[in-house]
Amino acid sequence: MRYKTILFLASSVVIGGLIPLFVHGYWLHVTIIACYYAILASSWTLLAGYTGQFSFAHLALAGIGAYTSALLVLNTSIPLYLSILIGALTAALIGCLIGGLVLRLRGPYVALFTIAFSEIFRIALGAEYKFTRGNLGLEVPPLFEGTSKLPYYYTILGILVISLLIMWIILNSRYGLFFRAIRENEEAASVMGVNVVRYKMMAFVISSFFAGLAGAFYGHYVGMLTPNIMLIPQMGLIIAMSVIGGIESLAGAVTGAITVQFLSEYLREYGQLRLVLFALVLVVVLRFSQNGLVYPLYQWLFERKIRAELTKERVKVEGIRNAGGK
Amino acid sequence: MAEYLALQALNGLVIGLLYVLMATGLSLIFSVLKIVNFAHGELYMLGGFASYYLTRLLGINPFLAVSLSMLIVFLLGVIIEFLLLHPIYTGAIERKDEYAILMTFALSIFLQNLALMIFGPWTKNPSPFTSGTTTIGFLTTSNNRLIVAALAIVLILALLVTINKTFVGKGLRAVSQDRDAASIVGINPHRMNLLAFGVGAALAGGAGALIGPIFFVEPTMGTLPGIKCFVIIILGGMGSIKGSIIAGIILGEVESLGSVLLLDPTRGLAYKNAFGLLILIIILLIKPTGLFGEKYVRME
Numbered sequence: 199m200r201y202k203t204i205l206f207l208a209s210s211v212v213i214g215g216l217i218p219l220f221v222h223g224y225w226l227h228v229t230i231i232a233c234y235y236a237i238l239a240s241s242w243t244l245l246a247g248y249t250g251q252f253s254f255a256h257l258a259l260a261g262i263g264a265y266t267s268a269l270l271v272l273n274t275s276i277p278l279y280l281s282i283l284i285g286a287l288t289a290a291l292i293g294c295l296i297g298g299l300v301l302r303l304r305g306p307y308v309a310l311f312t313i314a315f316s317e318i319f320r321i322a323l324g325a326e327y328k329f330t331r332g333n334l335g336l337e338v339p340p341l342f343e344g345t346s347k348l349p350y351y352y353t354i355l356g357i358l359v360i361s362l363l364i365m366w367i368i369l370n371s372r373y374g375l376f377f378r379a380i381r382e383n384e385e386a387a388s389v390m391g392v393n394v395v396r397y398k399m400m401a402f403v404i405s406s407f408f409a410g411l412a413g414a415f416y417g418h419y420v421g422m423l424t425p426n427i428m429l430i431p432q433m434g435l436i437i438a439m440s441v442i443g444g445i446e447s448l449a450g451a452v453t454g455a456i457t458v459q460f461l462s463e464y465l466r467e468y469g470q471l472r473l474v475l476f477a478l479v480l481v482v483v484l485r486f487s488q489n490g491l492v493y494p495l496y497q498w499l500f501e502r503k504i505r506a507e508l509t510k511e512r513v514k515v516e517g518i519r520n521a522g523g524k
Numbered sequence: 525m526a527e528y529l530a531l532q533a534l535n536g537l538v539i540g541l542l543y544v545l546m547a548t549g550l551s552l553i554f555s556v557l558k559i560v561n562f563a564h565g566e567l568y569m570l571g572g573f574a575s576y577y578l579t580r581l582l583g584i585n586p587f588l589a590v591s592l593s594m595l596i597v598f599l600l601g602v603i604i605e606f607l608l609l610h611p612i613y614t615g616a617i618e619r620k621d622e623y624a625i626l627m628t629f630a631l632s633i634f635l636q637n638l639a640l641m642i643f644g645p646w647t648k649n650p651s652p653f654t655s656g657t658t659t660i661g662f663l664t665t666s667n668n669r670l671i672v673a674a675l676a677i678v679l680i681l682a683l684l685v686t687i688n689k690t691f692v693g694k695g696l697r698a699v700s701q702d703r704d705a706a707s708i709v710g711i712n713p714h715r716m717n718l719l720a721f722g723v724g725a726a727l728a729g730g731a732g733a734l735i736g737p738i739f740f741v742e743p744t745m746g747t748l749p750g751i752k753c754f755v756i757i758i759l760g761g762m763g764s765i766k767g768s769i770i771a772g773i774i775l776g777e778v779e780s781l782g783s784v785l786l787l788d789p790t791r792g793l794a795y796k797n798a799f800g801l802l803i804l805i806i807i808l809l810i811k812p813t814g815l816f817g818e819k820y821v822r823m824e
Binding site: 250252254299300302303305306307309310311313314315317318319321322325430431434437438441470471473474477478480481484485488 | 559560562607608611617618619621622623624625626627629630631632633634636637638640641747748751754755758762795797798800801804805808809812
């Protein structure tokens with residue numbers, strides 16, 4: 199199983215590395231954004247799908263990473279890569295504070311608090327226009343010189359692969375079991391000796407760190423930041439990606455993010471209608487297939503073969519039995 | 525200054541009453557269905573648009589339009605409960621809390637995008653109830669606002685009487701206390717779910733229909749009031765209608781007076797919304813159950 203996973207990961211890295219040979223210009227940009235969403239969706243899955251903490255502040259944390267890094271570069275002489283790291287760490291710190299605040303609460307409280315935090319933070323950021331230039335947009339220095347998108351692509355691919363690897367290792371260690379134990383039943387987990395407080399905070403910190411990292415990269419890639427990257431419907435998009443892909447698997451979330459991003463670019467000419475359709479798909483998937491679409495599709499593709507063979511076998515056996523009976 | 529403060533206090537009261545109207549709907553839904561409706565702001569928005577189209581396109585009397593808008597949103601709420609939330613109570617859903625959060629949130633995104641597509645992103649004005657101003661002492665305010673406040677009070681009182689004095693209200697309270705026990709004594713919990721969600725939605729829609737004539741309506745107008753309702757129900761205590769009423773007025777006043785007292789006017793408008801977050805952080809640190817809340821009961 200482990201061998202298979204590593205093989206799968208290695209082949210995805212090779213395919214990912216070769217993509218710029220076939221994809222250029224605008225679609226390479228779309229691919230870069232897809233990778234950004236993939237990091238956000240997978241880290242949200244770690245928090246929501248695995249640990250059961252439904253946070254709506256994920257994009258606000260990405261925004262904190264982006265604005266911290268951008269303002270540091272603009273106002274101090276810190277090197278760019280360091281400022282990105284500081285952005286990610288700031289997001290992790292704020293994530294830790296949010297985690298600490300909602301620690302003793304459960305269920306809808308986490309969702310209620312984070313949605314309020316996210317929206318009010320966005321508005322306050324827009325109001326502090328002296329610092330952030332508000333809705334006019336903050337111009338952010340680019341990560342690389344020149345106009346080529348290739349270095350950006352390989353950087354975000356590297357971040358995506360490394361963050362997925364780290365999250366995969368965490369989720370497959372005993373910590374992953376603690377997270378799932380907390381999701382299923384906090385009291386039972388705590389009785390069994392899981393330090394609920396510590397691991398809830400840990401999930402918030404890890405997930406916020408990667409959100410902040412992705413956000414900081416995004417700012418330096420796009421070159422322009424507005425508080426609108428944290429709008430609630432944008433958060434809805436991340437959730438749609440995770441849920442459609444499958445909320446309880448990193449691979450599902452990544453697949454969902456890439457699929458939804460490409461579909462949404464492909465259907466761009468339909469404008470508002472595609473967003474309505476995505477939301478409708480999200481509602482229908484939630485209602486009828488809570489494991490998302492990727493895993494059931496996988497099951498259908500591979501288990502259909504097994505089922506067909508089993509049926510054939512049974513027919514043969516029954517045939518022999520019937521013949522013997524006569 | 526004192527006159528200005530008094531005027532702000534009056535405005536805070538009017539806005540607070542609309543918050544109360546909306547938040548009592550959210551509280552009613554929470555106490556009976558044990559879920560938080562994240563699409564509450566969008567139901568409010570739909571109420572606003574319903575009254576806009578009823579008054580401007582069909583030329584219906586604004587007072588009648590408010591009740592018709594509430595009826596429309598009531599029916600929508602009933603349909604939503606029947607199609608999307610019913611499976612929670614039949615045992616078809618494994619993780620009920622998560623399902624309810626994600627489903628109502630997805631619904632809010634769907635309704636907002638649908639409204640953007642159908643109604644367009646522009647702001648619109650429903651017909652005002654009346655014109656002119658009234659002066660009481662040194663306070664001058666528009667008659668429109670006074671009528672909105674009066675209608676909000678009437679609706680809140682009607683809700684309180686229905687819940688506390690009628691047979692249906694007794695049924696709602698019974699289901700909110702114990703679903704199984706209620707169904708043993710012959711109350712159909714699912715019918716009460718439909719009713720509570722419908723009435724909760726109608727209250728949000730009513731608030732939207734009332735705010736339209738004072739401000740305007742647009743597809744994204746529901747997001748912030750929706751979030752403020754979350755602040756209110758946490759401050760008042762989840763599921764407590766009395767708590768929602770007091771907390772709603774508190775939030776309206778804190779926002780109106782706080783933005784005048786503390787900050788320069790240009791940023792005050794934006795920071796008005798930050799007071800809600802501040803209240804939320806304080807209440808979560810000091811008393812997470814809110815002013816009148818009981819210990820939060822997990823849905824099983």
